Amino acid sequence: MGLNDHVCSCKMASGVPYKLQLYGKGDLAGQAFEATEDCPSVLEKFYWREVHSCKVLGGWVFYEHPDYKDPQYLLEKGEYRKPTDWGAVCPNVQSFRRHTE
Numbered sequence: 001m002g003l004n005d006h007v008c009s010c011k012m013a014s015g016v017p018y019k020l021q022l023y024g025k026g027d028l029a030g031q032a033f034e035a036t037e038d039c040p041s042v043l044e045k046f047y048w049r050e051v052h053s054c055k056v057l058g059g060w061v062f063y064e065h066p067d068y069k070d071p072q073y074l075l076e077k078g079e080y081r082k083p084t085d086w087g088a089v090c091p092n093v094q095s096f097r098r099h100t101e
Contacts, residue, residue, distance in 0.1 A: 018058035018098045026052045026082045038097035041066045050091035053081050059099030064092045074099060 022042075024030035033046050042048050043066070051062070054075070062073045073086045083091045 018060070020057070020060050020096065021055040022046070022048070022051045022093075023053040024048065024050075028053045028055065028079065028081060035096070040068065040095050042094050042096070049094070051093040052083065052091045053079075053085075055079050060096055061099050062086060062088070062093045063095045063097075064088070064090075066094045068095050068097060 018036055020035045021028075022033045022035065024032070030052070033048075039045050042051070056075045056077055056079075058077065060075045061068075062075060063069055064071050071088075073088055075086050080086045083089070
């Protein structure tokens with residue numbers, strides 16, 4: 001019946017909700033914004049230069065520079081209470097986009 005003990009390929013299920021809540025302070029505190037679409041410039045859209053914590057539904061990629069320029073950080077579903085939780089050494093997040101692959 002085609003069943004075995006390994007996976008040869010997989011595809012992300014369509015219809016996965018993408019939502020991102022950004023916070024101006026650590027521990028999910030301070031002013032907050034919600035995003036459901038890609039953002040090439042956090043400064044232009046939200047007037048922020050830093051993101052100190054976030055809640056993630058779906059997969060997202062943070063970039064330290066505008067227009068999706070490296071360094072980048074892949075965030076899976078969950079809560080990130082400080083930049084080091086997503087692997088960054090500082091809270092600079094200047095663009096982000098949904099991770100769909």
